[in-house]
């Protein structure tokens with residue numbers, strides 16, 4: 001699913017009105033009526049007091065449409081206008097009058113904190129204060145109103161976006177954001193719903209298709225793409241009945257050092273489990289028996305050094321390489337890494353200590369092969385691209401780095417983001433149980449396994465991240481979050497493939 005910028009959404013609004021020969025008031029009526037239908041289906045006429053807080057822009061206009069339709073259907077509604085300026089939008093004004101015409105009452109005008117209403121815990125709050133037109137942090141009594149709303153125990157539903165949150169810009173005042181229980185967002189979710197700093201303000205959302213011009217939306221380069229099951233299904237490459245293991249490639253896993261051999265075990269197992277035809281694990285000598293006994297399916301090649309890797313030498317042509325998991329930061333390992341980067345011919349995943357090595361030695365950055373996949377955790381990422389001021393700055397830095405060095409960066413997190421130049425792919429699978437040692441090693445294995453099977457580096461990244469998260473979700477159904485270990489993710493990879501094609505009902509998206 002595409003994530004659009006506010007500018008694109010405003011344009012879509014205009015194009016839609018032109019092409020469908022409707023006015024923007026008609027479009028607002030459509031948008032408000034979808035929200036009404038959503039609520040009506042759930043409330044079924046219940047006389048629970050509904051408090052609608054409207055701003056003076058089009059988000060407020062949506063709130064007024066909703067209020068009018070609810071009152072017409074006999075609901076118990078109070079509509080408040082946060083009258084913080086006289087610059088009311090034309091669509092707001094039209095609906096302000098319509099509200100009066102139909103309900104015979106004006107909405108309640110609020111001019112300050114003395115006008116804030118009492119709200120009971122069982123009531124419902126609709127937040128239509130600010131939408132994507134927010135252009136500065138809410139201040140003064142409008143901020144106080146948001147704080148007042150946030151102290152209420154009533155269920156809070158935000159229209160389009162929790163008021164105070166920007167669609168795609170850094171937040172200056174996190175206190176001045178409505179902490180809603182649910183958001184009904186128009187057409188497509190916004191970028192801020194998925195980033196670590198702002199995502200927690202959007203615990204659940206549903207995108208409501210308001211019929212914006214499909215051809216326009218199709219033609220637009222999105223801000224980001226959201227990767228959920230329908231997208232992931234399309235990535236999957238069907239296996240041919242007459243295939244043999246040679247068709248699924250040979251991965252080389254360069255990982256492990258004394259005391260960190262588990263990183264190699266996990267990455268090697270994950271590579272096998274995600275479907276590589278053959279895997280060779282390259283480890284220091286002390287890792288030989290560990291690998292042979294824990295992953296009998298893999299071949300093992302040992303370094304001459306007992307404790308860490310000093311020479312990445314292979315006598316076959318791998319189809320994919322994953323390097324760095326638990327290799328430590330020894331100088332000789334760094335030299336071996338440099339030699340590898342100079343000679344590598346196949347797609348490569350670079351993780352963990354290998355990334356730290358590259359960050360430390362700037363000459364190594366220039367050796368990064370085109371389309372190499374880098375999988376840093378936040379600390380490694382900061383060393384690689386520099387410290388960032390906020391999530392958007394982080395993304396920008398990654399886009400610049402990716403474009404300069406022609407590599408793919410996977411920003412690991414609750415919604416892992418794959419960055420390739422300007423393109424962003426936001427993953428929707430995964431859970432906090434996966435924040436556990438070794439989960440990154442498993443991801444690197446997944447990526448190398450897909451690369452070995454011929455998935456191109458971008459596809460391998462996006463699909464691998466999705467399957468890894470999906471396996472984590474499946475594992476959490478039996479072990480929960482706390483008990484989850486990286487091996488559980490590996491053991492659920494098979495189910496993650498099966499889950500791809502399982503039918504299910506659509507539910508609200510939990511972040």
Ligand SMILES: NC(=O)C1=CN([C@@H]2O[C@H](COP(=O)(O)OP(=O)(O)OC[C@H]3O[C@@H](n4cnc5c(N)ncnc54)[C@H](O)[C@@H]3O)[C@@H](O)[C@H]2O)[C@@H](O)CC1
Pocket residue numbers: 009010012013027028031055056057058059060061062084087089129130131132133134135136137138139142159160161186212
């Ligand atoms: N573009 C679309 O696809 C559609 C948009 N609609 C609604 O329109 C909304 C956008 O409407 P608007 O552009 O009118 O913007 P908003 O309704 O978000 O309101 C912004 C208004 O508040 C002012 N403002 C912004 N930040 C402020 C602050 N911190 N303190 C005080 N005033 C502030 C702005 O100057 C502007 O007057 C969407 O979020 C959505 O709810 C829907 O009506 C239907 C279609």
Ligand SMILES: [K+]
Pocket residue numbers: 059127128129130131158159160161162163
């Ligand atoms: K809102």
